[in-house]
Amino acid sequence: MNIFLWILQGLAALVYGASGIMKVFLFEKISHDVLSFGALPRAVWTALGLLELVCVVGLIVPGALRAMPSLTIAAAAILAGESLVFIWVHAQYRETGTIVMCAVLGLLMAFIAYGRLVLQPIS
Template sequence: MDILLWVLQVLAAFLYGSSGVMKTFMFDKVSHDVPSFGALPRKAWFVLGILELVCTVGLIVPAALHWWPALTIFAAIILAVESLVFIGVHVKYREVTPIIMSGVLGLLMVFVAYGRSVLAPIS
Protein backbone atom coordinates (compact mmCIF):
# COMPACT_ATOMS: atom_id res chain seq x y z
CA MET A 1 0.00 0.00 0.00
CA ASP A 2 2.88 2.34 0.80
CA ILE A 3 4.30 2.02 -2.72
CA LEU A 4 0.89 2.65 -4.30
CA LEU A 5 0.41 5.78 -2.21
CA TRP A 6 3.87 7.05 -3.15
CA VAL A 7 3.14 6.51 -6.84
CA LEU A 8 -0.17 8.36 -6.49
CA GLN A 9 1.45 11.19 -4.55
CA VAL A 10 4.18 11.67 -7.17
CA LEU A 11 1.66 11.47 -10.02
CA ALA A 12 -0.64 13.98 -8.32
CA ALA A 13 2.31 16.26 -7.55
CA PHE A 14 3.26 16.24 -11.22
CA LEU A 15 -0.30 16.97 -12.40
CA TYR A 16 -1.09 19.63 -9.80
CA GLY A 17 2.38 21.14 -10.20
CA SER A 18 1.82 21.47 -13.94
CA SER A 19 -1.55 23.04 -13.30
CA GLY A 20 -0.06 25.43 -10.74
CA VAL A 21 2.69 26.52 -13.12
CA MET A 22 0.11 27.09 -15.85
CA LYS A 23 -2.14 29.20 -13.60
CA THR A 24 0.75 31.16 -12.13
CA PHE A 25 3.15 31.72 -15.00
CA MET A 26 1.32 30.91 -18.25
CA PHE A 27 -2.19 32.14 -17.56
CA ASP A 28 -2.38 34.71 -20.35
CA LYS A 29 -1.19 32.17 -22.91
CA VAL A 30 -3.64 29.40 -22.00
CA SER A 31 -6.65 31.35 -20.75
CA HIS A 32 -7.87 32.14 -24.28
CA ASP A 33 -8.57 28.46 -24.97
CA VAL A 34 -10.46 27.67 -21.75
CA PRO A 35 -13.79 29.47 -21.21
CA SER A 36 -13.95 28.63 -17.50
CA PHE A 37 -10.88 30.76 -16.81
CA GLY A 38 -13.28 33.68 -17.09
CA ALA A 39 -15.09 32.48 -13.94
CA LEU A 40 -12.58 34.11 -11.61
CA PRO A 41 -10.38 37.21 -11.76
CA ARG A 42 -6.74 36.80 -12.79
CA LYS A 43 -5.49 37.34 -9.22
CA ALA A 44 -7.69 34.51 -7.94
CA TRP A 45 -6.22 32.12 -10.51
CA PHE A 46 -2.74 33.26 -9.49
CA VAL A 47 -3.49 32.51 -5.83
CA LEU A 48 -4.94 29.10 -6.76
CA GLY A 49 -1.81 28.36 -8.79
CA ILE A 50 0.43 29.24 -5.85
CA LEU A 51 -1.77 27.09 -3.59
CA GLU A 52 -1.37 24.15 -5.97
CA LEU A 53 2.41 24.59 -6.06
CA VAL A 54 2.63 24.73 -2.27
CA CYS A 55 0.42 21.65 -1.95
CA THR A 56 2.55 19.87 -4.56
CA VAL A 57 5.53 20.30 -2.28
CA GLY A 58 3.35 19.28 0.66
CA LEU A 59 2.42 16.00 -1.00
CA ILE A 60 6.05 14.90 -1.24
CA VAL A 61 8.50 16.69 1.05
CA PRO A 62 6.99 16.15 4.54
CA ALA A 63 6.39 12.46 3.86
CA ALA A 64 9.80 11.92 2.26
CA LEU A 65 11.66 13.65 5.08
CA HIS A 66 9.41 12.21 7.82
CA TRP A 67 8.99 15.79 9.00
CA TRP A 68 5.43 16.67 9.98
CA PRO A 69 3.90 14.00 7.71
CA ALA A 70 0.44 15.30 8.63
CA LEU A 71 1.19 18.12 6.17
CA THR A 72 0.96 15.56 3.38
CA ILE A 73 -2.57 14.66 4.49
CA PHE A 74 -3.46 18.34 4.81
CA ALA A 75 -2.13 19.09 1.30
CA ALA A 76 -4.17 16.21 -0.14
CA ILE A 77 -7.33 17.47 1.59
CA ILE A 78 -6.81 21.00 0.28
CA LEU A 79 -6.34 19.70 -3.26
CA ALA A 80 -9.45 17.50 -2.94
CA VAL A 81 -11.54 20.51 -1.88
CA GLU A 82 -10.07 22.59 -4.69
CA SER A 83 -11.01 19.85 -7.17
CA LEU A 84 -14.57 19.89 -5.87
CA VAL A 85 -14.76 23.65 -6.42
CA PHE A 86 -13.37 23.24 -9.93
CA ILE A 87 -16.02 20.64 -10.72
CA GLY A 88 -18.63 23.30 -9.97
CA VAL A 89 -16.88 25.83 -12.19
CA HIS A 90 -16.57 23.36 -15.06
CA VAL A 91 -20.22 22.30 -14.73
CA LYS A 92 -21.23 25.94 -15.09
CA TYR A 93 -19.28 26.17 -18.34
CA ARG A 94 -20.30 22.67 -19.51
CA GLU A 95 -16.71 21.47 -19.89
CA VAL A 96 -17.01 17.69 -19.67
CA THR A 97 -13.37 16.62 -19.85
CA PRO A 98 -12.24 18.99 -17.07
CA ILE A 99 -15.17 17.82 -14.92
CA ILE A 100 -13.98 14.24 -15.24
CA MET A 101 -10.34 15.19 -14.65
CA SER A 102 -11.16 17.25 -11.57
CA GLY A 103 -13.35 14.46 -10.22
CA VAL A 104 -10.68 11.81 -10.70
CA LEU A 105 -7.98 14.00 -9.16
CA GLY A 106 -10.24 14.89 -6.25
CA LEU A 107 -10.96 11.23 -5.55
CA LEU A 108 -7.27 10.47 -5.85
CA MET A 109 -6.50 13.12 -3.23
CA VAL A 110 -9.20 11.78 -0.91
CA PHE A 111 -7.64 8.32 -1.24
CA VAL A 112 -4.14 9.68 -0.54
CA ALA A 113 -5.39 11.55 2.53
CA TYR A 114 -7.19 8.43 3.80
CA GLY A 115 -4.29 6.19 2.90
CA ARG A 116 -1.72 8.35 4.67
CA SER A 117 -3.91 8.76 7.74
CA VAL A 118 -5.25 5.16 8.08
CA LEU A 119 -3.86 2.57 5.63
CA ALA A 120 -0.14 3.40 5.52
CA PRO A 121 0.71 6.37 7.73
CA ILE A 122 4.14 7.95 7.52
CA SER A 123 5.73 7.84 10.95
Protein backbone atom coordinates in the same frame (compact mmCIF):
# COMPACT_ATOMS: atom_id res chain seq x y z
CA MET B 1 0.36 0.06 0.14
CA ASN B 2 3.17 2.45 1.01
CA ILE B 3 4.75 2.16 -2.44
CA PHE B 4 1.37 2.54 -4.13
CA LEU B 5 0.64 5.72 -2.16
CA TRP B 6 4.10 7.10 -2.99
CA ILE B 7 3.47 6.46 -6.69
CA LEU B 8 0.10 8.22 -6.47
CA GLN B 9 1.65 11.12 -4.56
CA GLY B 10 4.39 11.47 -7.17
CA LEU B 11 1.95 11.41 -10.07
CA ALA B 12 -0.36 13.86 -8.31
CA ALA B 13 2.60 16.16 -7.63
CA LEU B 14 3.45 16.17 -11.35
CA VAL B 15 -0.13 16.90 -12.41
CA TYR B 16 -0.76 19.60 -9.81
CA GLY B 17 2.71 21.07 -10.31
CA ALA B 18 2.03 21.52 -14.01
CA SER B 19 -1.41 22.94 -13.26
CA GLY B 20 -0.03 25.39 -10.69
CA ILE B 21 2.73 26.58 -13.01
CA MET B 22 0.19 27.05 -15.78
CA LYS B 23 -2.11 29.14 -13.56
CA VAL B 24 0.67 31.28 -12.10
CA PHE B 25 3.11 31.75 -14.97
CA LEU B 26 1.32 30.89 -18.23
CA PHE B 27 -2.20 32.14 -17.55
CA GLU B 28 -2.23 34.87 -20.21
CA LYS B 29 -0.96 32.47 -22.85
CA ILE B 30 -3.50 29.71 -22.22
CA SER B 31 -6.54 31.61 -20.92
CA HIS B 32 -7.72 32.41 -24.43
CA ASP B 33 -8.18 28.70 -25.18
CA VAL B 34 -10.21 27.82 -22.08
CA LEU B 35 -13.54 29.61 -21.67
CA SER B 36 -13.96 28.66 -18.02
CA PHE B 37 -10.91 30.71 -17.04
CA GLY B 38 -13.24 33.70 -17.35
CA ALA B 39 -15.34 32.43 -14.44
CA LEU B 40 -12.95 33.75 -11.78
CA PRO B 41 -10.74 36.83 -11.62
CA ARG B 42 -7.09 36.48 -12.58
CA ALA B 43 -5.97 37.01 -8.97
CA VAL B 44 -8.08 34.05 -7.83
CA TRP B 45 -6.54 31.79 -10.49
CA THR B 46 -3.08 32.92 -9.38
CA ALA B 47 -3.94 32.19 -5.74
CA LEU B 48 -5.25 28.74 -6.67
CA GLY B 49 -2.08 28.06 -8.67
CA LEU B 50 0.11 29.08 -5.74
CA LEU B 51 -1.97 26.90 -3.43
CA GLU B 52 -1.41 23.96 -5.78
CA LEU B 53 2.34 24.55 -5.82
CA VAL B 54 2.50 24.70 -2.02
CA CYS B 55 0.45 21.50 -1.80
CA VAL B 56 2.80 19.78 -4.28
CA VAL B 57 5.63 20.41 -1.83
CA GLY B 58 3.37 19.15 0.97
CA LEU B 59 2.66 15.92 -0.89
CA ILE B 60 6.33 14.98 -1.16
CA VAL B 61 8.66 16.77 1.25
CA PRO B 62 7.16 15.86 4.66
CA GLY B 63 7.11 12.17 3.79
CA ALA B 64 10.55 12.19 2.25
CA LEU B 65 12.00 13.91 5.32
CA ARG B 66 9.72 12.01 7.71
CA ALA B 67 8.93 15.30 9.40
CA MET B 68 5.41 16.54 10.06
CA PRO B 69 3.65 13.88 7.95
CA SER B 70 0.32 15.48 8.78
CA LEU B 71 1.22 18.11 6.16
CA THR B 72 0.93 15.44 3.47
CA ILE B 73 -2.58 14.61 4.65
CA ALA B 74 -3.49 18.30 4.76
CA ALA B 75 -2.08 18.95 1.28
CA ALA B 76 -4.05 16.05 -0.20
CA ALA B 77 -7.24 17.13 1.58
CA ILE B 78 -6.85 20.73 0.39
CA LEU B 79 -6.38 19.58 -3.20
CA ALA B 80 -9.44 17.33 -2.88
CA GLY B 81 -11.44 20.34 -1.70
CA GLU B 82 -10.04 22.49 -4.49
CA SER B 83 -11.34 19.98 -7.01
CA LEU B 84 -14.87 20.79 -5.85
CA VAL B 85 -14.27 24.44 -6.76
CA PHE B 86 -13.06 23.40 -10.19
CA ILE B 87 -16.04 21.10 -10.72
CA TRP B 88 -18.33 24.05 -9.93
CA VAL B 89 -16.42 26.36 -12.32
CA HIS B 90 -16.41 23.88 -15.19
CA ALA B 91 -20.06 22.94 -14.62
CA GLN B 92 -21.01 26.56 -15.33
CA TYR B 93 -19.49 26.15 -18.81
CA ARG B 94 -20.72 22.56 -19.29
CA GLU B 95 -17.17 21.25 -19.81
CA THR B 96 -18.03 17.62 -19.16
CA GLY B 97 -14.59 16.14 -19.82
CA THR B 98 -12.93 18.58 -17.46
CA ILE B 99 -15.57 17.94 -14.79
CA VAL B 100 -14.84 14.22 -14.94
CA MET B 101 -11.08 14.85 -14.74
CA CYS B 102 -11.52 17.14 -11.71
CA ALA B 103 -13.73 14.56 -10.01
CA VAL B 104 -11.19 11.79 -10.60
CA LEU B 105 -8.34 13.96 -9.30
CA GLY B 106 -10.42 14.96 -6.28
CA LEU B 107 -11.16 11.32 -5.47
CA LEU B 108 -7.49 10.47 -5.94
CA MET B 109 -6.47 13.20 -3.50
CA ALA B 110 -9.13 12.08 -1.00
CA PHE B 111 -7.76 8.53 -1.27
CA ILE B 112 -4.20 9.77 -0.66
CA ALA B 113 -5.35 11.72 2.40
CA TYR B 114 -7.22 8.67 3.72
CA GLY B 115 -4.35 6.37 2.84
CA ARG B 116 -1.81 8.45 4.71
CA LEU B 117 -4.14 8.98 7.65
CA VAL B 118 -5.45 5.41 8.07
CA LEU B 119 -4.06 2.80 5.69
CA GLN B 120 -0.32 3.55 5.69
CA PRO B 121 0.68 6.57 7.75
CA ILE B 122 4.13 8.01 7.22
CA SER B 123 6.17 7.37 10.36
